[in-house]
Amino acid sequence: MDKERKVVLSLKNLEVKFNVRARILRAIRNVSLDIYEGQSIAIVGESGSGKSVLTKTFTGMLEENGRITNGEIWFEGQDLAKLQTNKEWQSIRGNKIATVFQDPMTSLNPIKTIGSQISEVIMLHQGKSPSEAKEIAINLIKRVGIANAQKRFYDYPFQYSGGMRQRIVIAIALACLPKILVCDEPTTALDVTIQAQIIDLIKDLQKEYGFTTIYITHDLGVVANVADTVAVMYAGQIVEIGTVEEIFYNPKHPYTWALLSSMPQLSERGTELYTIHGTPPSLYNEVKGDAFAPRNPYAMKIDFVEEPPFFKVSETHYAKTWLLDPRAPKVEPPKAIQNLHKKLSSKLGVNDR
Amino acid sequence: MIKKVFMRLIYFVKNDVRYFFKKINSMFRNKIDQYQRAKLQLEDAKIQIDPELERKIDNKELPILSLKNVTITFGSGKKVFKAVDDVSLDIYKGETFSLVGESGSGKTTIGKAIVRINPLTSGEIIYKGRRISGKLSKYEDRFVIRNIQMIFQDPAASLNERATIDYIVSEGIYNFKLYENEKERVRKTEEALISVGLLPEHLTRYPHEFSGGQRQRIGIARSIIMEPQFIVADEPISALDVSIRAQVLNLLKKFQIERGITYLFIAHDLSVVRFISDRIGVIYKGKIVELAESEELFSYPLHPYTISLMSAIPIPDPILEKNKKLIVYDPSIHDYSEEKPRLREIRKGHFILANSKEFIEYQKKLESINTNQA
Structure with missing residues (x-):
């Protein structure tokens, strides 16, 4: 791989602990990882291996009983591990690092229109006026492949199918032109046919916008399709990392x-x-x-x-x-x-x- | 101060009363259980399956379960939605029959209709020569529940968050009194838990303490504890990891070999379905479009929808996967204005939804595939 590539996110000796009923669980044990610009990296592993927790450390979404006890997370010259309050996180989360969650059913607000949910993000993070935000939102809805965007702007999530909802979630994630897009099992809840379409969409968008994607998945088929680098996690550690060809054809x-x-x-x-x-x-x-x-x-x-x-x-x-x-x-x-x-x-x- | 002492007193009395009732309960519990058990057994004896029929089912001459022209609609008046449209199926004992299709195709609806969650609009479902759809008496209903169990898709939503695993797994045998005494119930529950790869000490925990794979195994444990003959498995592995997926599939296979359980497997992931099913039915918008034995279907997919489904299967190989072409199904290529399609047998055991014109095309295609391979 090209050595000249810029590191966009760098984890150093990261350790995360959770307090569970007066016991301490070490969810992440000394993980170091460099993620390069424009890369798509897939993190694979069994459930409980800590792959979701790992991404939560740099999106500021760790559960309340969890904390980073050691290590650094460098992103744009800032150590994210030191951030404490929600306010500090706001400039990063959603704005520069956005997440697409597994379940499009629960990640959208059921009582607000699709349009308002997208434009809310744009107004909040980019300080645009409502009318500007609406225009951007409609363009985004069109971009993620939903026909009749003008009309569907006013629809509610229940009027969308699962695949379309996931498209909307992607649109929201892209609203702020993030540097990094974290896809936490983006297609597990979807059909194979829809899954293939969503993956193609994310890949196309990545080419267009040039962001870095981090996939968390356990579907090796998806990994083979989307990733250029694969990190295998086990028991809170990365045990093997390499290009997708190396991991599939020459695993160690x-x-x-x-x-x-x-x-x-x-x-x-x-x-x-x-x-x-x-x-x-x-x-x-x-x-x-x-x-x-x-x-x-x-x-x-x-x-x-x-x-x-x-x-x-x-x-x-x-x-x-x-x-x-x-x-x-x-x-x-x-x-x-x-x-x-x-x-x-x-x-x-x-x-x- | 007085108030404090008083509250203390109340607290102690309350505990005493609670203890007293617990004691009483445990004294009579056994007697009550015995009585109820006898009553249930008496009622269940009303259902008797003809041994001749049983033998034929065992020899796979007759299907263990068949759907006859099943139609299921939701809504009423102008807004009727046909979720399942005139589906007929035969499932034989000990086989794994898979239904595949995208969400909204009606595959789950069929599964739910078999376990009597969704009522049929027309048609009927026959299990061991008995109609199990429509209105049933109480003991017939119990017969269905005991023999046909369902494993649900979403392990997060299908477990009662406020019940312990002990209760969740043994709820079925509680209701049917399938144990002689408390000791046996605990033993059965522990056995079920161990057989799905969990530990007896998990019994006192709550569902939220488990991971997705473990929850799914709890779901399996609670259905196999009933010792059913037929299990409707509604996407039991789609929410699971690769490694756990294999475990769950092996588990299901193990139960099939040990107990001769028949599965109706509902899935959208064709890559898995291929290796576990004996026969596969592809369903699109409530209609079965193609039905064949597993290898036959994968070697000779004919219906354009089946072909598009297969093109979407992710292949765990970077080179193959990155060069894969996605085929999108366009339902408008079918011209059914003159003649309505029906399910026709194109080869032994291979059915396809077509009208006579299409049928000839499919036959030609099948021949050309054959000659190409020869």
Whole structure:
């Protein structure tokens, strides 16, 4: 990847803790991540791996019992980890970093018209007059692919279908021309056909406006489509990061292997689907060694003792596993995910027609 | 001061009274349960399935469940909306039948009609030779509930936020008294929980303490604890992670092998459906447009809607996915002004919605695919 690219958001040794019933949960454990301008990065991982919490740290939407206990978040020369009040966040959240949520049903206000919800954002963040805001809003509605925008400006959310509502949410997110668009499972609640359309829309808009997108998703199909970089998260840490090709065709971390192997597309009919045994570790307790070790069939002794550092695979590809240590035995990734491309092309060859 | 002492006193008395009633309750609970259990068993004995019929269902000669010309409409007067339009289906014992289509196509409505949540406008649903749609007596209703269970789509909305997992999972067996004593109820509940990969200590918790995948497994636990024969699974995995998805699917498969459960699987994700179903019905705007065995459908998709659905499947491969072409279905290509379409069998077990003119086209297409492959 081009080294000249500007870092737009930089997380440094971030740690997030939650107070849950007098116990402390470490949701994010020392995450460092650089996100470059114009990049689309996908964060994948099981639920509870902290991928949503991670994005909430730089959108100022952490729940009240959660706080950043360590680390820095650099965005436009400002350390977001130091921001406290809602007022301070207002200039960032929605304005420069916008979020598209999973459920378009709950992220819109049901008793306000679509138009007023979009223009509200424009007036609040850009200080435009109501008539100007309306004009911008109508253009946005048109831009996200809704016909008859003039009329639909006055409609209520219930008059829209799920896919159209998600388009509106995207329009609201784009209203302030954000630098970063966080898409938190933007298509999970939608049909496959609509999902494909929404993804295409986000990609088109990204080309047009040039913002950076951060996808949070567990659908590897979506990841393959949208992302140029993939970060795999497990138990509050990034365990592997690389370009989408590197992650899919040359994964190094056993957890990534496991994730890829559990894709239903790779299974044979009538056989069991691959699953990852066990459950993620409880983050209430101190995790010793590699968090994935108890579930890892390739785990070595050291995995239970010491946390692995990041090993460099290529300029863009890093993985946090002792398997990459020169002293570790050579382990091939599971058969199921070798030659992934070939396998899938032959298996899904029908779709090419 | 006096007030304070008084309040203390009331507090103690209240607790005593509460304790007293609890004691009484536990003393009589068993007796009440026994009585109710006997009563229910007596009533349930009224339903008897002909063993000959049972045998035929087991041998897959007869369907375990069939829908006959089912139409379901919502609204009244001028604003009638046909959610399901003249759908007929046969589902055989031990198979997984999937209904796929986009939201609003009526697939969930069909599922809900089977478990008697949505009433039919016309047509009927037959389960083991018995009509289970329309007006039923109380014990027939119980028969349906015991044998047919549903797993709901949204694990967040389908669990009572104010009930413990213990209650949620055992509500069904509470209502039907499917246990001999409290000990057995706890055992059954724990077993159900363990079988879906949760822990017995989760019993005292509330739904909000669980993640989406865990909630969905609670939803599965509460349906399998009833030991049903037929499960309507309404998008049970669409809200779940990849890794958990596989777990839930394996779980469903495990129950199918162990207990011979039949599934009606409702989904929009064709990539998953392909590997778990025996037969697939594609539904569009309340009508089944294509129905075939899973591999047949994927190898020879004929209806343009099926083809467009398949083109939208995300492929977990960066090269393939980035070069994928999306095919959009345009319903106006069908000219049904002269002749109305109906479901026709184009090959054994492969049905397609077409009028006679289209049918010939589809046949030609099927032939050309065949010759291309040969």
